Amino acid sequence: MRGKKAGIFLNGRKMKISNVSEGLTKIEDAISSRKVLLVLDDVDHMDQLDAAHQVTKVHEVETLHYKESLKLFSWHAFGQDHPIEGYKEYSEKLVHHSGGLPLALKVIGSSLLGESIDVWKSALEKLEAIPDGEIVNKQRVSYDSLQDDHDRNLFLHIACFFIGKDKDYIVNILDGCDLYTIFGIQNLMDRCLVSIDEFDNVHMHDMIRGMGREIIRQESEKPWKRSRVWQHKDSSIS
Known part of the structure; x- marks a missing residue:
């Protein structure tokens, strides 16, 4: 913005601003007393929400009604x-x-x-x-960005077996598999792959779950040759 003022549109009129901080302040003042629908798409990491958080303060990332x-x-x-x-x-x-x-x-x-x-x-x-292939591919960016196989395996375990389960229950089981579960769950939350409710139960959006299970399905055409089987009909060799 050197030597030139930028502008933003608020309430149908253009307002000049000289820096980012001033712009954030004016936006916050304009929406502070209003109900706002904030739609965030293709979010890969919670760090991407910092700017939105500065403006909205108390809004959380939610799916649409x-x-x-x-x-x-x-x-x-x-x-x-x-x-x-x-x-x-x-x-x-x-x-x-x-x-x-x-x-x-x-x-x-x-x-x-x-x-x-x-x-x-x-x-x-x-x-x-x-699940739709294009949706899976776009969502998979978050999965692929996980820092190591420990977190990727943790995600797949939850997608197949532990949705809705108590966090401590999951930790007790998967720590025995050397998955460093507490740290891993936090990494999954940072990438919006899982959430934890007020009762400490771990949840995952149905489309995210579908993406995880599709990753497993693509391992082999034969269910019993895949790394995980969560349906009884797939557990027997025919």
């Missing part, structure tokens, strides 16, 4: 904020499947733009069985 999810999905699938006639049922099912994850809503919606209802039905059936 159902109404906002349906609108976002519809914009990408139909070019408007609601489903067209005849597509409402499958739109609602696909939105529910996305779990409010903006990335999933945009990718799935865009992929179905202009397609027939039969294609929509088939897409839903496939997504329920196998």
Whole structure:
């Protein structure tokens, strides 16, 4: 900004600012008494949220509520904020499947733009069985950025077996596998791969879980040759 002032638009008018600090202050003053919907997409690491945290202070990263999810999905699938006639049922099912994850809503919606209802039905059936490849690839950036195999194995163990389990329970079991679980869980939280609720239970978004299980599925076409098996029907050799 040397020798030249930058500008930001607030409340429909442009305001000149001379530095980043001044800009953050003006934005904070403008939204401090308002309800704000903050959508963060493709977040790889909690450090990326620092600037947003300076402005919003108390906002947390959340998935979208159902109404906002349906609108976002519809914009990408139909070019408007609601489903067209005849597509409402499958739109609602696909939105529910996305779990409010903006990335999933945009990718799935865009992929179905202009397609027939039969294609929509088939897409839903496939997504329920196998996560969308583009979504998995984008989400996998967070998984691949984990610093070592200890954290990657911890993530896969949780995705397959420990979602919703008490943190101490998980630690007691997986520390025996030399996974340094407490430190590893914190690393997963930093990359938004898991969260811990007020009861100290570990949770994972359904789409993130699907990404983890898809990584395992791709190890082999034969379930019993994969590193982890979480369904009884896959545990027997046929």
